[in-house]
Amino acid sequence: MTYELYYWPTIQGRGEFIRLALEEAGAAYVDVGRQKNGADKVAAALAAQATPSFAPPFLTAGALTIGQTANILLYLGARHGLAPRAEAGRLWVHQLQLTITDLVNEAHDTHHPVGVSLYYEDQKKEAKRRAADFIGNRIPKFLSYFEGVLQQPKRRGGFLVGSRLSYADLSMFQVMEGLRYAFPKAMKRLEPAYPGLVALHDHVAQRPNIAAYLASKRRIAFNEDGIFRHYPELDR
Incomplete structure (x- = not known):
């Protein structure tokens, strides 16, 4: 199964926590927002969900659509050995x-x-x-x-x-x-x-999988549009 991750195309944001899990697991996934007209696809999918998310990120896994970062990771952790079995x-x-x-x-x-x-x-x-x-x-x-x-x-x-x-x-x-x-x-x-x-x-x-990801073009650089922003006047 190939997962589809829906998140904005130009920031790491909350979607990055999911990307890291998918990359470590070696899971096949499509980062929909980074495709051509990706932001439009994310917005359209957000509006079309039967169980709508408040905002991206959300993940499709077969017939499932899962929203909220921690909820998505709870699902992926159980499927890919990134959480205990008990x-x-x-x-x-x-x-x-x-x-x-x-x-x-x-x-x-x-x-x-x-x-x-x-x-x-x-x-x-x-x-x-x-x-x-x-x-x-x-x-x-x-x-x-x-x-x-x-x-x-x-x-x-x-x-x-x-x-x-x-x-x-x-x-x-x-x-x-x-x-x-x-x-x-x-x-x-x-x-x-x-x-x-x-x-x-x-x-x-x-x-290995994380190092390869960090060195790839798939890893979006930090910037002043995401969660973590560097404003020198705030750093002390």
């Missing part, structure tokens, strides 16, 4: 992914703290205040949590869940990449406190 383990990975979703939402709100319909330039003063709190309080709170998960005795394999890579590890890699892009000064200062997460990031980057 129900308790699958729910734990899903819980970690939902916590990553919270972190990603807060990262987005550093540059759009007032409203997503406004331009960044319309809320720069508020963004500076929000970014300062995110760097000073929220990044350490989230990363300390995930570092603590990695350091639990039963998870000394270097992964967030047991001794095998899961989609939560892939998502944590993407978070570290995004934070480094958006806040390079702050992350250079903060990262030494999280050696487990740095090692996890480096391990994921070196996995």
Whole structure:
């Protein structure tokens, strides 16, 4: 089966978490938004769903259409060995992914703290205040949590869940990449406190399928239209 991923063609965004899982699994998929007239195809498919998603990303898998990043990864993880087989383990990975979703939402709100319909330039003063709190309080709170998960005795394999890579590890890699892009000064200062997460990031980057993907044209570069944006005035 060939999956169809529906997401916007010019940003990594929330779709990137799904792309990483598909690439690691070696799954056949079509990134519909990056085809000719892709954005129009995404919009048309969004309107035509029997069980409509609020917004992309969504994934078609045969007769199934699945929306929401964490929900899509829950499905892919069970099908492609990116989550434990036992129900308790699958729910734990899903819980970690939902916590990553919270972190990603807060990262987005550093540059759009007032409203997503406004331009960044319309809320720069508020963004500076929000970014300062995110760097000073929220990044350490989230990363300390995930570092603590990695350091639990039963998870000394270097992964967030047991001794095998899961989609939560892939998502944590993407978070570290995004934070480094958006806040390079702050992350250079903060990262030494999280050696487990740095090692996890480096391990994921070196996995054959992921390394090939990162070096390919399929990997969209970070930019100032996505979730993780680099505005020098917000990095401290």
